[in-house]
Amino acid sequence: MALFSEEIEHIREEAEAKIKDRLQLVDRIVDHNQWKVIEAFQSRQVSDFHFAGSTGYAYNDRGREVLDEVYALVFGAEAALVRPHFASGTHTIATALFGVLRPGDELLYITGRPYDTLHKVIGKPGDGTGSLQDFGVSYRETSLTADGQVDWEQVESSITVATKVIGIQRSRGYDWRSSFSVASIGEMVRRIKAIRSDLIVFVDNCYGEFTEELEPTEVGADLIAGSLIKNPGGGIAETGGYICGRKRYVDLAAYRLTAPGIGAEVGAMLGTTRSIYQGLFLAPTLVGQAVKGSIFAAAVFETIGFTSKPAWDEHRTDLIQAVSFAGPEHLIAFVQGIQKAAAVDSHVVPEPWDMPGYEHPVIMAAGTFIQGGSLELSADAPIREPYIGYMQGGLTYSHVKFGVLKALQTMKDRNLL
Numbered sequence: 529m530a531l532f533s534e535e536i537e538h539i540r541e542e543a544e545a546k547i548k549d550r551l552q553l554v555d556r557i558v559d560h561n562q563w564k565v566i567e568a569f570q571s572r573q574v575s576d577f578h579f580a581g582s583t584g585y586a587y588n589d590r591g592r593e594v595l596d597e598v599y600a601l602v603f604g605a606e607a608a609l610v611r612p613h614f615a616s617g618t619h620t621i622a623t624a625l626f627g628v629l630r631p632g633d634e635l636l637y638i639t640g641r642p643y644d645t646l647h648k649v650i651g652k653p654g655d656g657t658g659s660l661q662d663f664g665v666s667y668r669e670t671s672l673t674a675d676g677q678v679d680w681e682q683v684e685s686s687i688t689v690a691t692k693v694i695g696i697q698r699s700r701g702y703d704w705r706s707s708f709s710v711a712s713i714g715e716m717v718r719r720i721k722a723i724r725s726d727l728i729v730f731v732d733n734c735y736g737e738f739t740e741e742l743e744p745t746e747v748g749a750d751l752i753a754g755s756l757i758k759n760p761g762g763g764i765a766e767t768g769g770y771i772c773g774r775k776r777y778v779d780l781a782a783y784r785l786t787a788p789g790i791g792a793e794v795g796a797m798l799g800t801t802r803s804i805y806q807g808l809f810l811a812p813t814l815v816g817q818a819v820k821g822s823i824f825a826a827a828v829f830e831t832i833g834f835t836s837k838p839a840w841d842e843h844r845t846d847l848i849q850a851v852s853f854a855g856p857e858h859l860i861a862f863v864q865g866i867q868k869a870a871a872v873d874s875h876v877v878p879e880p881w882d883m884p885g886y887e888h889p890v891i892m893a894a895g896t897f898i899q900g901g902s903l904e905l906s907a908d909a910p911i912r913e914p915y916i917g918y919m920q921g922g923l924t925y926s927h928v929k930f931g932v933l934k935a936l937q938t939m940k941d942r943n944l945l
Contacts, residue, residue, distance in 0.1 A: 581799040585796070592610075603745045609785070617758065636667075637669040643699075698845065702909075702910055718748065737811065739844055740845055758903055760807065761807040761898075761903065768804060815903070828936065866906070869927070870894075
């Protein structure tokens with residue numbers, strides 16, 4: 529029995545023929561990053577005894593210490609903090625920001641409004657939630673230009689003596705813009721340091737790790753953060769996050785995670801060490817699989833007349849594939865179709881709901897082995913205009929293709945194509 533209609537099979541074949549050369553470029557990036565990770569492991573002489581779990585205070589947990597060193601090498605940073613104690617990417621980013629900002633300081637985001645879940649972290653003055661602004665840290669942001677670039681005239685006029693941290697969000701989030709390449713982030717760093725050399729440049733690196741040959745810390749970013757249930761966890765890290773950058777800033781983040789004077793010296797790994805190491809080892813290859821899937825998705829949706837960003841032949845700097853739909857019916861069918869392709873919970877039908885941390889109802893397809901694991905195939909979207917669906921992840925290229933075709937079949941079955 530055929531899984532898909534003849535029309536959809538034809539679309540698949542046309543897309544696969546179109547993207548063949550593009551996928552070879554992805555393979556070259558995978559090789560570079562895979563070898564970089566292996567060399568970092570070898571440099572720190574990783575052995576099986578490093579995988580042992582720890583309990584209690586976990587003083588002198590050598591596996592944890594070497595894990596930090598490996599991450600620092602891979603990301604071209606002075607230091608790293610890699611822990612299962614980070615509950616999410618938002619928690620990790622918040623820890624980094626609270627670590628380096630103090631009352632009276634200002635955080636200035638230069639890439640527009642950050643991702644929805646950070647809005648509550650930033651907060652409002654006196655909101656009583658313990659947000660940045662509740663603690664006397666002021667916040668401003670500069671909008672992007674019409675073509676999605678940093679508005680440098682606006683940035684230069686916005687920086688004041690109180691400005692301490694410049695925030696950059698690498699991925700598009702829930703915006704219809706291109707994600708920022710590492711090269712463009714490097715140029716941002718150069719221009720910011722030319723304005724004031726003491727400014728701390730922080731990059732939200734979520735979804736971007738291993739999609740290019742360099743990371744933001746290798747082009748001058750002072751501090752970056754991300755989630756282990758996204759790219760660097762390799763699909764098997766069950767929880768956690770990482771912070772990399774200049775040692776003094778990573779130390780401050782560690783003091784925020786635990787306590788001043790304690791920092792990174794404690795923290796039982798509780799049996800997670802092996803999966804975090806192995807996830808990092810697998811990450812370059814699995815990220816490559818997901819990127820191939822995103823390229824395929826872009827080619828498919830372009831073939832049937834939808835607009836995708838990035839286009840199939842554009843440079844990739846994160847996992848996220850955005851697709852613009854005509855209305856909520858198309859968007860909901862797309863997300864529900866992705867869910868139908870899952871190995872886990874394929875029978876579940878996602879519906880929009882008021883998800884904590886988001887400002888609009890959100891629909892999410894997430895049939896994953898790790899709850900919320902964004903390196904696994906998933907899709908989500910706020911139900912608001914413009915109706916844009918965001919697909920990311922896929923541990924295998926084949927699974928992403930299956931998900932995209934399921935989404936098409938769902939729309940076709942509902943007479944939406």
